[in-house]
Amino acid sequence: MEETIPTQKSKIAEREEQILKFWQEREAFKKSLEKKSPKGEFVFYDGPPFATGSPHYGHILAGTIKDVIPRFKTMQGFHVPRRWGWDCHGLPVENEVEKELGFQSKKDIVDYGTEKFNALAKESVMRYADDWRRVIPRMGRWVDMVNDYKTMDSAYTESVWFVFKTLFDKGLVYEGFKPMHLCPRCETTLSNFEVTQGYKEVTDTAVYVRFALQGEPNTFLVAWTTTPWTLPGNVALAVNPEKDYAFIEITASNAPLFKMGDIYVCGVKEDILKRIFSEEGGAFEFDPDSRSGIFSWKGERVSFVARQGVSGKTLVGRPYLPLFDYYTKPQMRADSDRRMFADERTQEMSASLERGWRVYGGDFVTEEDGTGIVHIAPAFGEDDYALAELEKLPFIQHVGSDGAFRPEARDFTGLQAKPKGNPRETDERIAALLETRGLLLKKESVTHSYPFCWRCETPLLNFAAPSWFVRVTDLREKLVEENKKVRWIPKEAGEYRFGNWLAEARDWAISRSRFWGAPIPVWRCERCRALRVLGSFDELRARSGTRFTTFIFLRHGESVKNIRHIFDDSPTAFPLTRAGKREAKAAAEQIRKMGGVDAVFASPVRRARESAELLAAPFGKTAKIDERLREVDSGEWDGKREDDLAAVESRARYDALPPMDHYRAKRGENGESWEDVERRMGEFLREALTKHSGERVLVVSHEGPIVYLLKALNRLTLKETNRYFRRERFEEYAKPIVVHVDLKTGAALDPHRPFIDEVRISCDACARETGTGVELMRRVPEVFDCWFESGAMPYAKAHYPFEHDDAFDPIGGWFRKLQ
Template sequence: MAEEQQSPKSKIADREEQILAFWQKDNTFKKTLEKKSPKGEFVFYDGPPFATGLPHYGHVLPSTIKDVIPRFKTMQGYHVPRKWGWDCHGLPVENIVEKELGFKSKKDIVDHGVEKFNASAKETVMRYADDWRKIIPRLGRWVDMVNDYRTMDTSYTESVWWSFKTLHDKGLVYEGFKSMHLCPRCETTLSNFEVTQGYKELTDTSVFVTFPIDGLANTFAVAWTTTPWTLPGNVALAVNPELQYAFVCITASNAPELPAGNTYIVGADEAILKRVFGKESFQFDPSAKVGSFTWNGQAVSFEAKKGVLGKTLIGQRYRPLFDYYAKEGALQNRDHGWKIYGGSFVTESDGTGIVHIAPAFGEDDYNLAIQEKLPFVQHVATNGTFKQEVTDFAGLSAKPKGNPKETDEKVAMHLKERGNLLLAVPFTHQYPHCWRCETPLLNFSAPSWFVKVSSMREKLVAENKKVTWVPKDVGEFRFGNWLAEAKDWAVSRSRFWGAPIPAWRCQRCRAVRVVGSIDELRKGTTERITKVTLLRHGESMKNRENIMDDSTDKYPLTHDGKKRAKESAERIQKEGGADVIFASPMLRTKETAEIVGKHLGMPVSIEEGLREVDSGDWDEKKIRDPSVKEAEEAYYVLPSEQHYVTPRGGTGESWKGVEERIMEAFYRLLEKHKGESVLLVTHEGPIIYLEKALKGLSLEETSRLFKEIQFESYAEPITLYFDHVTNKLVDLHRPYIDDVLLSCEDCAKKTGAGRDLMRRVSEVFDCWYESGSMPFAQAHYPFNHSKRSSFNPEHGWLTKSSGFPADFIAEGLDQTRGWFYSLLVLGTALFDVSPFKSVVVNGIILAENGAKMSKRLKNYPDPLEVVEKYGADSLRWYLLSSPVVHGEDLRFSEKGVDEVSKKIFGRLDNVLAFYLLYADSSGTTRYTLHATHVLDVWIMTRLNQLILGVTDALEKYELDKAVRPIGEFIDDLSTWYLRRSRDRIKSDDLDERLHSLATLRYTLHTLAKVMAPFSPFFAEYLFDNVKSKSEKVKSESVHLEEWPSAGKVDEIKIKEMEEVRKIVSLGLEARTKVSIRVRQPLGKLKVKSDILMSSPRKRGSSLSPDLLQLIQDEVNVKDVVIDPTIATDVALDTTLTPALMEEGQFRELVRTVQEMRKKLGLNPRDEAELQVKAEGLSVRFIEQFEQELSSIASLRNVVRAETLTEGGLQQSFTADEIVLGLRLSKE
């Protein structure tokens, strides 16, 4: 089968790619970050996506929203850093790896090896990162994807550790045992908001089960459950102490399942009786307490005797349905089991009024078990299978993914065979599934680490009320109500690929220690971890003069260099100081080390291995010195591998040699100072190649290090931690962190021996905790003490916070119980304030038929194909102008994108083309803005109105309300202003032509700025084409421009033009009704005064002559009069005089000649020759209009001829009475 032909890339897509290439070459985005920002900082947080797949519409939409606001704020004069991030940990990544490795259970991972599994996860997590780095910019988004943050980075995890310890110290973290939801496939508990993301409709088997009462013959308590698989774990029954209960005695029965003489205890409410016994027919006399029903077609009579309160049943024993655990004498609290207890959670609304209690599988159950000291029976393992002691069901999955009710039905059948099943009925309900692997969850009591959100509810609700939510109801109701009922957050997961919970437990005394930093970890170990601080020397005269040199006695520090060294000394002391200091033998490094050593009160040792790179013949030469310039340039263009091994300056060192030298010194020095804090003062090159070796960087990544910000400033400390067991930098992931043992201070105090007694707990963090940490963790807070640190939450009378809180964030509706929630909880708990001020919440994009978008069904167009076809701007505009930007769902329609492409960008492109056609060909702007014509005045006030409206909407984050008026303005500009201004722009009157062009140019120039946040590509294209020659030098990009300020809006002018256009519309409609084409002039249009409604102009007053002239021109009438006596809104005088008919014929002639010009491909500046073959009256007609025709149709001359010259184009006019010939005029 032949391969499908891919649709060719559109012209608009080609143009966008050219603009993208310009931005990248020009570093335009970087320039927007570096330009002056008089309004200060605008803080934006970017929620991290997973890079385990390609971007889809769920990414395109929020990414577009996230691009609009920062662009707008940048143009307003704010500095808006936006840093990309990657979500790297958690079940989403683990599930992908498990599928690829063919694993079915957690045991498969353990058997495979955690180290190998996590290595695969690390490789997987950035699999599509390069694709994202291409696609996101192609969508028009500007964000720093080079200096990105990754939740798996050691620095990020260290900040997560700090937050956890801080919460622990505040009493907001505890280790507990609670009933939660467990994914049996992933074998980990989930947080309550993770559970809400996976509800699906299921039809389960619910059962009414009979429990034999001890001491009462043939008497049974009846309980209802939708989870029959939990019944082997039953240890109690619960009743509501204040509810009435009935003893339902079967007085007569033909149904063998319900023999006469049996008594059933259920709630006394008639609705319960009918629920339990009325599956077929049911009759009941409440006064006599007797009734009847049919059971499997057999008649049964009953009497509801002994109405009692539930509290009288409390303490009554019953016989277990299953005795797997009841027969165990060693079962803790066994004597408290298999009794009836009181519980206020029992209601009459469903079931029987009696609840079966299995403490291991329900929140109310577990709480009652704690209260009453019930035995704890957990007959299902964390993998969801019945344990071996449950002999009748051993090994069965409690809730099989393929058939969730299979085991329930087997339990029901077992109970039926034993006579304990009263009834089994289907029950359809919303059931929670794992948000990642879609396995049905189990309610399961398990240990976990919790953040005590319940103690923060009031504060969270109060902080949320300060946030601006778009739409408002999402924050007020959906999110606000969730916060008001927020439960403690289970933040630990019994998994592998995640930031480890930093808690260590003593194996002897069980004391727990929570660690908040790697340095704290180092100090708790026994010479396992060494802290290494790398410090480049301060600025020296060598650096200032750009000299290559490795001599030991030249080039001291400059004044600035000494100052920076002192600042670094203070920072190093703040970060814990150092135990030993080693320095390169060069003068600049020795001076730097001595300044630091003096501040710390420590001596400095010289280490040859830390010296500067030997540049051979280039030593003592300035960079780019004429004598070495050619050799230098040749060296720097060598391929990476060759550059790495080639000696500098011919006889000097290669970078490979530098790397080997400094690594030898590094290992040697650290071997002597295990577990200590070591400061190495050296040079830029040796530091970079030390990092290359320790971090396993590629040569390309190493090359980028030279350009990174950490080396833009001298004497900037870099802290690393080295693990002497792995012989690598400290990796906080499992399994390495699991082997780090800490000393127990409690045991040391009590027994004098506490070394290596504490082992880390096995859990890792919920990945939502990690993503919620991004405001501070991306900046490595509080460990990054650099002046360039982007995050400082401290604020007061004399200090101002930076990087916190965010002025703006945006994500989808699903994040109300995801990222938004984790951000708010952690931000408020740590810093006592909401970490964001404004939120835009987008809805969900569905397929065109309203179904969920599905790769399998291919029910939606690929976003990249849409971009190739219509351009990224069209897709952005389509999304931004829809209700999806304020929380509503959108049925995606490719036709909608196509319509945007044509009606917005196609239409505006035509306006631009017309402008360029008539603009001064020299490219200068000698047009002075002088808006006096009624159309110019109107379009200028409309432009001011647009600027005000768009600005106001953007300030309120109402994106659709910001976008739609631009489309309306473009329609006004194209279909009214330009339509009515064409003749002025073509006019022979120079002033009129230039003034109209000046207005059009200014309008397009300003419109480009207004459109820039929404359609960055087209705005750039438009701006570039209407820039003056001088602007092309100083105005590189529309995105470096200031946001336009609005002038005065004249509402009267706008209203008047609305009236004019309304009258025109009515006039043209009247023409259509009488079938008179618009090119045929008419004598008069009467307008009823009642339709002139503008205010504050007096109702019914006449329009100005200029406005009336617009009506005349557009409707093509000789006069417009106001007449209050006409019956309709407008009335046309349809009398056609000979003069009017002749003028109409002339207009047809003009149209014909213009069409001929178009067919010949002539532009307005091309002069043509028109040959006319005519006889009789037609000759007079041509002569009468010859001059006017020549002017309008750009004709050099009109020639009458008996025979038309060959060449050009020939066409008949007015039923062959006139034959026209048109060709390009020759000079």
């Protein structure tokens, strides 16, 4: 039956809209925040959504719950601010853009260009923002969507830098090289939490491989692995020193693979012997008393005896022949090392060829699976890497971060280690080659849980890679204790699921080798390798010569004009009120805490001029009057009150104009347009940049002119510019707005790649040692994991500590937020 679509709204919908209209006309939400709150503050944090898609049922359900709690707490007598935010960075956004462009790999982005790619990512983030701004209020939720924050905003990023540097200064951040899970398609590592999002039950290929002991003819060590693709990276075998091992001698055989007199070394238990020597459906018999038995192999009968066992420690140190010779010769290693090694430790490991391809002891070796002997590939496993560090083993990474085999692995060059379409394909090819060489005992299918990228569903690789880490292990006990103070609903979620996770929490890999994200603020010297961590954009300005100039834009203090609501651009009328003078003095103190100023400029209009004089005095400066900073000329409206009937109709027609016409139209018939204002403010800025490059400059002007200068500096659209007039920063007078302007672009500092990558700073260590250190330091290429940015939300949304320096405990609260 054909579905009929209702043509009229239901009575319920109509009633809801009436209620919404009632709330809006009476500013109910705003008044609920302004009312007395005898019980103080109730802090409510709401994880910001991505606006790369329209809101759906899941958002609406969660949003309803998030609306009920603040309303309830407000009724109880608490003050509960709710500010909307947008999650803008990270691989989810990048993946969407890649799909639109038809990209298949990270290389496609590099070829396309980071600047163009990130521009598309920025545009895509807010593509559905208007849908959200329509749906969220329509569902009756009270939240401030005008004064919203975005994690891609420069101010937000600066606070993230501050949090990172604070952790670094406390010794809680380090650069490490560890095995982590890597997505070869995204070419970046994932955090432990992200890895847990993508496990699937899969069937993989496992192999039993024999390694020939050197100096002992026809004697083989047997190892088992579920990752045959790692075998070309094998550098050692591990046994448990405290376990017993048997020498299995073939006493009779009709099977070509097993020759009489061959000896196989493996764990002594019967279960292990059965795993190795039994085929599916084939015979296997073993007499524990005589330690002898038989098995069938491809239809042929084989007899064996388990000779006297030895402890694992007696096997330690014995050399064996590598399965592959790709990296066994010094020149081969030297050529590959230049591509593979990221730090001094792995370089040292790579130099120890003589320590490779031997048996080593490891208490991580068990007998529950496999043969009791473990194949060691340091680049692809946590235990493997730890053993390699301990024993100074060679480090072989025959697979690149793109998941493809390197040229040295000539039999498999270019193959994906775990192809997305057929994850077993490469494993099967390696098994086939080993079989032709007589090194494969058998292969089997195993079903197990395997991690996939939760974004693109590519099989992950356990892959040793450089990353920046937060020392969560140093804070683990404190985190566990803090979690006990949290009231969880249900209780079991916090006590068991989250509590157990915290008790075992590992150091957090917070960096990603990607493009669209907040850059990690670490610069490394190309000469001495010293590091410099920056915690603010002003530090960047101070250390980058004359590249950046810091402008502090400030609307004048309250004046008589503002109280009377009069249009005015005259130079002598309307002085500051007492409140306006207090505001200007308070702003001067705030600017002093920021580091002061080198120059002060002001509009010739009295209220701005008086504000500038009060602001300049504490710094021993004289305010320079510049005609280009004046208030907008409102033509026939000037001198009239805002509610003057003679101006109301004209203003109504003006406000109703389409955005571009509104931008270009003359105010009050014969006044200035905002386009005119932007042009003259831009002229002032370009001149000030030339004369005061690398300095801190205070500019005292008016709301409209500042807004349109910010439009030019931040490359805002007219729609975005109009929203500035409604932001909370302009509800207050004399509130400093800091913008760091890039002399190279003439625009506000963009901390994203590739712009931030171009900024070099000086090395103090080299300057002391050699007398020269200018521009020797380059930024490390990584960006932050977007989860780190989300964790910084309590501070970053308030631009702490740069605008609100007394509101938060920056470390304790940060980790509580991560819960």
